Amino acid sequence: MKFINFTIVKFSFLLVLGILAAHFFPIDNFLLDYLLILLLGVFCLWLWARKQLIQNVYFGIAAYFCFFAIGYFTYQIRLPQIQPKHYSKQVAEDTPELFQLKITRSLKPDSFNLKYFAEVNAVNGASTDGKILLNISKDALGKQLSADEILLVYAPISEIAKPLNPHQFDYSAYMKSLGIYDQLQISEKNILKTARGSKTFMGMAQNLRADIIEKLQKTKLKTDERAIIQALVLGEKKDIDKNLYNEYAAAGAVHILAVSGLHVGILYIILAFVLKPLTRWKNGVFFHVILIVILLWGFALLSGLSPSVTRAVTMFSFFAVAKLFNRESNSINTLFLSFFTLLIINPFWLFQVGFQLSYLAVFFIVWLQPLFYKIGYSKYWIVRKIWAIVSVTICAQIGVLPLSLYYFHQFPGLFLLTNIVVLPFLTILMCGGILIVFLASLNSLPNWLAESYNFLIESLNAFIHWVAVQDEFLFRDIHFSTLKVLGVYLFIVALILFLKKMNYRRLVGSLLAISVLISIYIYDEFRTATNQLIIFQKSRQTLVGYQNSSQFIVLKSDSTINSSEAHPIKSFKVAMNTKFYSEERLPRLFRYNNKNILILDSLGIFPKHKNINTLLLTNSTKVNLDRLIDSLRPKQIIADGSNYYSYVNRWEKTCKLKKLPFHHTAKQGAFPIE
Structure with a gap:
């Protein structure tokens, strides 16, 4: 595997192992201090070893252990029991306390509550840190709260409920992957005071997005069509009708409703084309690259900094900076550099489904697409373009299929047809959507443009509906365990390596992978037959x-x-x-x-x-x-x-x-x- 020779790939694997070790085997604060001293000692050994003319095995061991330890500590220090000012050290469960909260994000409400993420700035007057899930009864406030608002509430805190039935979706575990461990359920009587807090970049972006959505609601855009444009351009999915969302999932097109690398890539191409005149000036290339990076991060901030869009913008930023300094940028290197950087910033992202699927899709596209493209290469331009879409779709599907089956237990058989139609459509929708959002924010959106966009989205939704109702091509309720995920990925990698270079050693590796996969399926049958x-x-x-x-x-x-x-x-x-x-x-x-x-x-x-x-x-x-x-x-x-x-x-x-x-x-x- 050629990409394994890249140093950043090895360091990323060690970082991931450290994060997983901290997740499954956390330690208390006392032992953490001793391990930190040990890490500093190993780091000093590494500094000494790297100065030696002839390196020995101790240098490699020290380097690998350092990055494993970095992963362990970056995860461990974010746990509530390690943070000295975490609010959990100031409260007792089910006992009313005085909380000062700052709203950071609004979520999709349920039937009875408005939902928010909030920072706990103080408990009973004592300064604290930490995030919490805030549920407010819909009749408690006359309006929805906006980002950066301050609330003073008196209520008991409670742990987010764990699932009450076996194999049920664990909402509490999902919240923990976001760094949220507890919740507050309040009504009007619990809210003592509200006020405007100090502004933050994230808060301003959230409020700007809310203002744009409010202005979009006043246009001629229909409800479903407006919800799609909000998802495509603003990363806001909470207004999408549940049945419409399920149809996109059944058609294998749900990825276009979540702002991701695909959307960022299209935006990058648009920005590079629009700002190309800058390159004609002296030092114009510098301003061209810097402006693109700033606008991409502004888009990521506006769309909520989800793991997928953050990954994509980070990766494109590395590409752009490498281009600025005339450095060759290997795609695998850049991908793992963004992966490493983001996990250092927030190791909890490793356990989020979007983050996992996003990186797997891009990795398999970068690794396999050149091979697939050569297989179907044609001298005809239109065939090459269609095959490019097909090959990218197949590579991405190979990369995410095992994990998708594990999380969602279904496979859309018509995903290839869907993507051949949708991906070219998406570029038009993104360009039109950006224009509509810009004009709507200026209250200058002409009715003819809104109605034209309605027609485009209606056409897309009609096609998605047609694909979704082909039930014979949608395979549901597929059992897929953790061991099967690992076994299938082992088989995929071994098979691809063998197809890339057929030799005896890789043939043996492929046969061993098949044997392991068969053993896993047999074991899984015995395990579930209880x-x-x-x-x-x-x-x-x-x-x-x-x-x-x-x-x-x-x-x-x-x-x-x-x-x-x-x-x-x-x-x-x-x-x-x-x-x-x-x-x-x-x-x-x-x-x-x-x-x-x-x-x-x-x-x-x-x-x-x-x-x-x-x-x-x-x-x-x-x-x-x-x-x-x-x-x-x-x-x-x-x-x-x-x-x-x-x-x-x-x-x-x-x-x-x-x-x-x-x-x-x-x-x-x-x-x-x-």
Whole structure:
């Protein structure tokens, strides 16, 4: 692998290993001090070794350890327990405190709350650091808050809830990848004061984007079309209709709705063309490059500095600066230099899906596209252009496919057709979108231009809808584990290396990769073929799942509702690689692993059975629990999400007095019965 010879590639791998080590094996502050001293010693050894005329193995070991340690420490020092002024050291969970907050970003609201990211500037008057998720009831304020606003609130802090069902999306883990560990849920009575705070670049960019969106709303642009232009040019996706977004995902075109390297590349070409007259002046090349870099970063700031756009702008900045100094810039080198730089700035980006997919797509395009382009080269210009789009799309899809299957469990079979049509379309949309945003911000957007853009977006959406409804080409609910991701990437790399240069050693490597992948698939089949009984958490409904090898049976109280495609059954089926699925009516009494399980519904009727191991209370059953426990003598009691909280609290107190184990799925999550 030629690119492995680049020093920055090796250092990047060591940095990633250090970040992963810190993520999975963090240490306390006391040990961190000793490791920091050790790092300084190794760094001094490296400085001494690099001055020697003939280098030895100790120099390489010291250098590699230094970059591993840099990755470890850059991640570790950002953890709340290490930061001396983090707000978590000043508060107790579920205890009201006085918080001074500064809004940093507005998020897509849910049905009941406006959502924001906020910095915690002070707790009870003491200066603090750290970010938090702020949920404000929609009826608490007359208007939405803007970036850089200051709030003084009195409320209890709480941890972001972990998933209550197995294999469910972990929102708390996602928030931690953004450096956010807790949340505040407030209403009007909790807000003591609001004020304007000191301005920041990010805040000004957020407010400018909000002003532009407000002006776009006053134009002739239709709702869906306006949402698309906001996503394309401003990086604002929260106004996109959910069904429209799902259609783009099903068509394999969702990447155009997230500002990324593709959009930045188009913008770079536009700016280079528009500013080309500057190069005719003395020192014009310098101003040409600097202005492009400044405008690209302004665009990144305006679009919210997402990992994908930050990666792209960083990479193009390195390209532009290398061009300014007449230095040859190897694409792999530049890619990994931006990768290394961004992870030094924010190591949490390594765990974000967008960051991972973005770098994998670009890496495989840079590595494979020249090979693919040669294979389909034609003397006809139009064929070359079409093949360029096709080859880039295939290379990017090869790079992101395993990870996409792992995260999203679906594969759009018509992705190639979609991209052949959409990518040329996107250049026109970007140029027109930038012009429309500019004119709308000046309140000078002519109606004919807005209506023309409406027609273009409607045409694009109609094509996306046509592709999305071709259900036979959309492969859903694909089980893909972490081991499969690693195994498939190993196979892809080994196969590509063999195809690039066919020799005996690479053939053996490819065969070994195939053997490893087959072993992983066999292991995965055994791992998921388990027997288990789970009482799921589902609001206002009782769901009990029984898995026997690859067969999964759902026992439920309401037979009129199809649960197979609903939460939480769908994610469980995919994760456990279920091949046979069925639904049955929930019985009142059944036996599992030689244990009797009794279900009490709203009627509270139960058989006179003396050997009950587990008692499941559902639908706020009308029963005297104290008397029932004395009669049946169960070993444990479970209340699911179909019960009123007032009933559950009363049952919990009764079980506590009886010293009987009690589990409430709405608080403690799904309950597996051994």
